[in-house]
Amino acid sequence: MADLTDAVERTYRAQAERLWHALVLFCGDREVASDAVSEAFAQAIARGSGIEDVHRWVWRSAFNIARGELKRRGRQTSGVPDLPAEVPIETVDLVRALAKLSPKQRASIVLHHYAGYSTKEIAGIIGSTSGAVGMHLDRGRRRLRDLLGDDDD
């Protein structure tokens, strides 16, 4: 148990910050992100054994939990992200636009363009196939370009 908790804590120290940021991008809500991170790590600790890859397990659980929480709260809410002033306005706009994507498109965009995961790794996190992730990325980017009216390409 102690070994496992150590492994979970090591993963926490290495991943929690990036995971939390990714979840804020995904949900636009720091509270949901914090809940998802703490719940995912709590479950990893409580699970006791049987987690082969804590890193991957925690990312998958946290995104699952966050998605479940958003679903529970209902996505009808404004889409105005709960982000303080230190976040650049371009990022706030982007988070607002991300909120209009489907959860899988949004997760794919965040996990790829922010967290740097490959489509295969993303498929493992969001429960999909790498081909489908490629599609989510393509559609998500098109939709973002649409929403943001990008003129940089």
Place this chain on the structure above:
Amino acid sequence: MTDLNERLKGIDRLTPPDLWEAAQIKAEGGLTSPSTPSLTRRLAIIAASLAIGLAAVGLVMIAFRSDPSASRPVTPGRHAVENGDIWVKVGGGDGETAIYRVDPQSVRNPEAMWTDSGGTFGDTPVAPELLADDYAFSPDGSQVAFSAQEDQGSGEVPRELFVMNADGTGLRRLTSDRAYAGFPDWSPDGDTIAYASYRGTNYVPGCLGSSICPTDLYVIDVTGGTPSLLVAGDVSETTPSWSPDGSSIAFAEIGEDGVGAIVTTRADGSGRVELAPTGAVSFPSWSPDGTQILFLKMQDGTNHLWTVNPDGSGHHDLADTRTDTNFGRPLWSPEGDYIAFARPYAGVVSLWIIDPAGDRSPERIAGWPGFAGSPIAWRPIPAETMPSASDVTALVSSSGPSGDTALLTGTLTAENGCLAVSTVYVVWPAGYSLSEEKAGIWLVDDSGTLVARIGDEVQMGGGITNLAHAEPEVVGGIPSSCEVGSPDAYWFAGTPEAVIGSLVANGAADMEATRLPGIDAYRVCRVLALPGDFGDAGDEVVVFEEERVPGAGCIGSEGFQHVAVLRDGRVTSLSRRITDFDIKAWRVWPYATPDLDGDGEDEIAVALSDGGEDRRVWFFMLAPGGGGVEAVYDPQQPFTHVIGGDAAPLPRGIYCDGEGKARRIVTWVATGAGKLDVIETRWRLETFRVVFDSETTVHIEKRGYPDAGDVELCGSPVSLRRAYPSA
């Protein structure tokens, strides 16, 4: 989009909170109720891709076949059930007691339903009469039977059977055996309850299992009445469990020394079969699919979960409960995909689940520090109400866009015992969204058997506004050997490769595709709008995208877009490549209009939008006889509805915003030479009132109009009335 990464990195300016301590507290605080993604029922879907080549074009057909081991035929009207909550009794003995329910798929904390002690369990209702033992749910989960002492103060302390609704209402007494009645189990048809009963006068708590008060098995109608003896013998026959087909009953025969056997008989008590292994065995439970019997067996000082085939073969040590305490019957999930049982964890009795094959380690669901908690029943919940086959026929039929009802379209054949389900699209009107639960969207074959439902992976697909692409979750048995179906045509829109044409079941899990002549020359990589009916002449409009870079599909590159008009399965009009408009997502409002430009031929105006909050509309004018796009108009206005006017001489449109309010009226007219002119600017300003149900909600400014009348506007009937300026 080159700065997407940089923009995302702006979030790094935020400082995350330190959540490690919170995680530890949550983990050690006892009431952890992890979400268990592995519990999410996902029946295996085998997606077989088959490239069907016509010329150099690869078309991918995707079909689905259920995993035979996971196949679970469901018949409407029977008890099609899903996994509900697990009920757990916490406390007991001389201490406070409560019944909790645990949702194994939720992150919600377990919730106490009833308690015998106010205050300790917060606002939980104090209802000691509902705290009992041996809970058993009716097959549809609506009622629960249990064994309880009716009068704890009496010397005989008889235990009788009671039945209540699952919400605790409607409590009624079932037996009057005046000694002991326990371990009820409902017959699969829900009409009868089998139970263990001792009817002598020697009953005292704790005597069960000894020769002082041996129990026999009885059955009783759920409405009450006189019980019938099922099985009697010298030792205790107890803990009956019906086979799911209702033909047999498994139970434990236990002698005074605690040693016994798991036994099955036919439902009338005849045909006794003793199953191996014998020993200190207890609590047999028939699996929902009827293939296994689960039971507890004491070995090496602890209780183990064992399974055995109903014929006595194939016994298997599944898991160790790591305690010599017998916490009672391990539970099958109603779907049969999990087993719940109690096992201590760090000194706390916890609820665990394990898969019946034992392929994975048990997962801990929840624990209650300081309490002895054990699962008592796993509630089945009825599967979502399924429509009749006729309803589904309507859903499956490929219909045009718009309308107030969600339409299901895609590919489905169910003929001659051959069923193939492929990509399914759901179309719903603007302003609506598909609920995440997607209730009510089912596929049922001609016999009324549920074969598929839309899974929870509905996505915006194909770049089509209001068109969701879903991979159906196959939940029913699809015959693995299919006969070739009749050549009914189904429009198919796939991505990244696509076909516009007909599909015919070919006897395998895929289907033969024949592409529509006239479109087959194009490398279609995306179907942007499925064929939609319009007009009275049987015309349909389809919008598709042609691969811009050969072999690249539509992924990563913009294709060339086309609008085609079809009649009787033939292309009657096909636009040239539309390169001036970047149309992302689509909805089609086709208008059959008379000769707009005076060239002697009727034209067709098609409005396309890109959906979302930035809806814009384009109008393409096509001559039915061919000739491609004659005119295009991009008014650059957001809207949700376009009302096509048929009030000659000119078509007109009304834009409505996202809240269903009319913004303005625009009329347009073709001038020939590939252009449409907006003519509102040429008219004088007048004001019309738009009345919704007698309530004035918006004014429409409009430059002069000769008449007005009742129209449907933004989905509501509207009266247009001339309102003369007061001054």
